Amino acid sequence: MSLTDPIGDMLTRIRNAQMRRKNSVTTPASNIRGRVLDVLQSEGFIRGYSEVKFENGAAEYEIELKYSENDPVIREIQRVSRPGRRVYASVRNIPSVANGLGVSILSTPKGVMADHEARAANVGGEVLCRVF
Template identity: 60%
Template sequence: MTILDPIGDLLTRIRNAHMIGKTSVLSPASKARARVLDVLLEEGYIRGYTKDIDDRGHPTLKVELKYHEGAPVIRNIKRVSTPGRRVYSSIKDLPHVYNGLGINILSTSQGVMSDVKARQLSVSGEVICSVF
């Protein structure tokens, strides 16, 4: 089965795993997914992730989800820019997520990063998703 939106698929897998209380989730591996997971790891939203090989020989990413006092750390994770509707934003127009308690993940010319780091480097780009 072909996945048309791999990052949207990753976010949905994380959201669904949190809803049923799983500690980890598997996702097909790609560089784009790994970059998004790097940002989530840097910002403390997941425990970590590892690259594995499934039983059919396909590369996968095993994401270790993070909980605090029984509640998931990621309360809401939402895809902003989709393949059918790309959303670009300059730094001055980029809104704060959840009054500064959440992050936007951006794809910039200097790589995938959180909005906090993008503001420090003064770079803009495509808004991939928002997390809080």
């Protein structure tokens, strides 16, 4: 199966698993997905993730979802920049999510990072998604 938007696919898998109150969800492994998961883990939106390798060389990430009092920690996860419409932000125009309670995840020349890290590093980039 050919995927044109692997990040969007991963975010949809997370969203669907949380609606069904699953403890974990799997997604195919890639470098960009791993960096986005690193940001989600460091910001406290997921418990963690691990890489599972198969005999044929393929790999998957198993993502452990996080709940607080039976409610998902991630209330909203939304793809911003899509393959058909790329969205870029300079350091002065990085969007704030829910007055700082949420996070915008950016792909910058210094790597994938949260919006507050990008402001501190004084870099802009492509806005991949926003999490609240």
